[in-house]
Amino acid sequence: MTTTTIHPITENLIPSTINNVATENALNLLSAMTFPTRKSEDWKYTRINKIIKKEYIQKDASGEINTKDFIEESLNAINVFVINGHYSTELSDANKNDGLVLEKITIDNINYNSLASNQTNIFTTLNTAYANNGLSISVQKNTKIKQPIHIIHVNTISNVIANPRTLIVLEQSSELEVIQSYYAPTIEDTFTNSVTEVLVSENAKFTLTKIENEGANSSIIATDDIKQLNDSTLRVNTFTKRQEFARNGINVSVDGQNCATYLNGAYSPIKKEHIDNHTRVDHLQPNCMSSEIYKGVLNDKSVGVFNGKVIVHVDAQKIEAYQKNNNVLISDTATMNAKPELEIFADDVKCSHGTTTGQFDEEAIFYLQARGISKDTAKMMLVEAFMDEVYNEIENDNLRNSIKK
Amino acid sequence: MSNTIIKIKNLSASIEGKEILKGVNLEVKAGEVHAIMGPNGSGKSTLSSVLAGRDEYEITGGSVEFLGKDLLEYDPEERAWLGLFLAFQYPVEIAGVSNMNFLKTALHEKSKYLNEDPISAKDFLKRVKEKAALVELDDKLKNRSVNEGFSGGEKKRNEIFQMAMLEPILAILDETDSGLDIDALKVVSNGVNTLKNKDNAIIVITHYQRLLDYITPDFVHVLADGKIVKTGDKNLALELEEKGYDWV
Ligand SMILES: Nc1ncnc2c1ncn2[C@@H]1O[C@H](COP(=O)(O)OP(=O)(O)OP(=O)(O)O)[C@@H](O)[C@H]1O
Numbered sequence: 060m061t062t063t064t065i066h067p068i069t070e071n072l073i074p075s076t077i078n079n080v081a082t083e084n085a086l087n088l089l090s091a092m093t094f095p096t097r098k099s100e101d102w103k104y105t106r107i108n109k110i111i112k113k114e115y116i117q118k119d120a121s122g123e124i125n126t127k128d129f130i131e132e133s134l135n136a137i138n139v140f141v142i143n144g145h146y147s148t149e150l151s152d153a154n155k156n157d158g159l160v161l162e163k164i165t166i167d168n169i170n171y172n173s174l175a176s177n178q179t180n181i182f183t184t185l186n187t188a189y190a191n192n193g194l195s196i197s198v199q200k201n202t203k204i205k206q207p208i209h210i211i212h213v214n215t216i217s218n219v220i221a222n223p224r225t226l227i228v229l230e231q232s233s234e235l236e237v238i239q240s241y242y243a244p245t246i247e248d249t250f251t252n253s254v255t256e257v258l259v260s261e262n263a264k265f266t267l268t269k270i271e272n273e274g275a276n277s278s279i280i281a282t283d284d285i286k287q288l289n290d291s292t293l294r295v296n297t298f299t300k301r302q303e304f305a306r307n308g309i310n311v312s313v314d315g316q317n318c319a320t321y322l323n324g325a326y327s328p329i330k331k332e333h334i335d336n337h338t339r340v341d342h343l344q345p346n347c348m349s350s351e352i353y354k355g356v357l358n359d360k361s362v363g364v365f366n367g368k369v370i371v372h373v374d375a376q377k378i379e380a381y382q383k384n385n386n387v388l389i390s391d392t393a394t395m396n397a398k399p400e401l402e403i404f405a406d407d408v409k410c411s412h413g414t415t416t417g418q419f420d421e422e423a424i425f426y427l428q429a430r431g432i433s434k435d436t437a438k439m440m441l442v443e444a445f446m447d448e449v450y451n452e453i454e455n456d457n458l459r460n461s462i463k464k
Numbered sequence: 465m466s467n468t469i470i471k472i473k474n475l476s477a478s479i480e481g482k483e484i485l486k487g488v489n490l491e492v493k494a495g496e497v498h499a500i501m502g503p504n505g506s507g508k509s510t511l512s513s514v515l516a517g518r519d520e521y522e523i524t525g526g527s528v529e530f531l532g533k534d535l536l537e538y539d540p541e542e543r544a545w546l547g548l549f550l551a552f553q554y555p556v557e558i559a560g561v562s563n564m565n566f567l568k569t570a571l572h573e574k575s576k577y578l579n580e581d582p583i584s585a586k587d588f589l590k591r592v593k594e595k596a597a598l599v600e601l602d603d604k605l606k607n608r609s610v611n612e613g614f615s616g617g618e619k620k621r622n623e624i625f626q627m628a629m630l631e632p633i634l635a636i637l638d639e640t641d642s643g644l645d646i647d648a649l650k651v652v653s654n655g656v657n658t659l660k661n662k663d664n665a666i667i668v669i670t671h672y673q674r675l676l677d678y679i680t681p682d683f684v685h686v687l688a689d690g691k692i693v694k695t696g697d698k699n700l701a702l703e704l705e706e707k708g709y710d711w712v
């Protein structure tokens with residue numbers, strides 16, 4: 060039996076023209092799916108009613124923006140602009156690197172939609188159904204791209220729904236660093252539903268750093284569906300700055316041996332911000348290592364969620380999986396919901412996970428005060444000291460400095 | 465030598481409803497060294513914490529005048545800026561905050577409060593070098609996180625190093641001598657004596673007469689059960705060493 064569901068959120072939206080088959084499938088799936096409620100385990104602590112019960116408008120890349128406002132010069136990056144979810148070739152820098160291709164995703168792109176979690180995540184399906192002008196980045200075999208790519212997402216009008224779609228393919232023994240940042244300055248009630256598919260081929264090395272900073276009235280759901288092959292290294296860093304609502308879903312399928320996977324994140328929500336980080340690492344093959352460090356400092360009435368799932372499949376022997384989530388609540392009204400989940404079906408594995416949620420060390424604050432450091436500065440110093448472990452996971456010094464600012 | 469630095473009048477304080485200080489009176493003038501001795505649990509550290517501004521304690525009576533100001537009205541950091549320094553009996557370890565960054569921040573905030581020019585990077589390094597030498601603080605320790613992984617003795621040295629950096633008008637040393645070996649005791653005492661001048665003052669809290677061989681007190685007080693029960697000169701310390709506290 061199939062049921063057809065009408066979702067208000069999709070009202071008025073024009074479907075994707077990237078790949079008609081993919082779009083058709085997604086639309087069909089969508090009409091049979093329902094949005095998760097808090098009854099579903101994966102969304103237990105994150106209510107999305109406010110986001111999905113609204114009607115949004117789509118907008119093309121024609122919005123007026125001053126690109127300079129968003130470019131971080133110190134990164135010396137190839138700046139790529141995605142406006143209201145649309146990759147804008149016009150605003151983006153020309154690529155001068157051999158072996159690197161930046162283009163719109165087209166029907167010829169065989170990797171498109173091959174990794175996306177359409178079946179299991181309605182937001183991915185939504186993106187596949189309505190994404191337009193997706194961005195495709197590919198690095199050829201044996202090519203190390205030294206210059207990072209900075210993908211700058213900007214929403215330009217209130218009530219816009221942006222469905223940015225990014226496809227990143229690293230061929231064998233290639234290397235690439237991508238930074239995705241998200242902004243929605245001076246506007247309200249925007250919803251960014253971002254999906255990024257990444258294939259990290261044999262012996263390739265990929266780093267993705269996400270900076271979410273859309274402001275006090277914007278929501279983002281960012282889903283990364285990533286696949287790693289033999290001997291590859293993946294790093295994903297997620298930094299959530301001012302953002303009313305964020306739900307980050309990182310799904311890594313480690314389908315090769317001798318892989319290393321690092322997932323790190325930091326969040327420091329204030330007011331009523333709600334920051335949810337879900338990670339899932341599937342170890343499908345033996346001899347791999349994965350490590351996760353997520354840290355949060357929560358103020359006011361903010362809410363944090365961390366759910367880290369590591370699944371070590373049968374035959375994936377000699378896996379080392381480490382996971383850590385530490386939080387500090389700096390107000391009595393902030394809450395943190397942390398849940399590490401290990402599912403191990405192999406017998407020769409080394410796993411550890413720990414989560415802590417606590418308050419600031421009052422003794423340390425008093426000690427600093429007694430030396431002439433004001434209480435606010437003292438707290439700031441302790442926050443920085445606490446967060447440094449995550450910041451130090453950023454290998455690019457310029458990027459680390461710009462994020463810490 | 466008649467400028468009053470601190471005047472504690474009938475100070476009472478309690479924690480969790482339990483009265484710890486029961487009317488402390490003490491006046492310290494510029495150029496003086498006062499020693500406070502007394503049995504465990506008598507309230508010595510409580511007195512220093514209350515003076516430094518720890519807010520867990522409830523002040524139930526009395527007053528404290530510091531350089532003519534109502535000390536109890538100020539936040540802990542303001543008290544530090546005004547020139548009060550407490551060397552902690554148990555210095556706190558603060559992971560991830562470097563000793564240098566910590567001191568630089570402290571000095572900068574102080575000059576901001578006093579409307580003075582901040583110390584230049586060059587002068588800061590010069591001062592660090594000079595003051596670290598004074599207490600023979602190991603070079604490696606300067607760059608580590610505040611007290612993290614320091615030995616007991618190293619922590620105490622670090623307290624005096626900080627005191628030297630901050631140049632307080634009144635320093636309260638809460639059992640800075642405990643845990644120091646005899647050589648360290650000499651070094652630390654020598655540091656304190658070098659910092660001592662006619663315009664500042666020191667209160668040393670100690671259990672041992674031996675410290676007072678190096679830092680000579682003008683007055684020795686006995687604090688027992690939350691009150692100063694006896695005051696004398698340095699000979700009182702010798703007497704206490706011999707007879708214990710029972711006779712006072
Ligand atoms: N946070 C607290 N909660 C409850 N009681 C406390 C607290 N802090 C101190 N006290 C009590 O106050 C009394 C005085 O303690 P304080 O540390 O001032 O003694 P002291 O004279 O410094 O002793 P010592 O010589 O052992 O250092 C003790 O009985 C102690 O148990």
Ligand SMILES: [Mg+2]
Pocket residue numbers: 508509510553638639
């Ligand atoms: Mg004590």
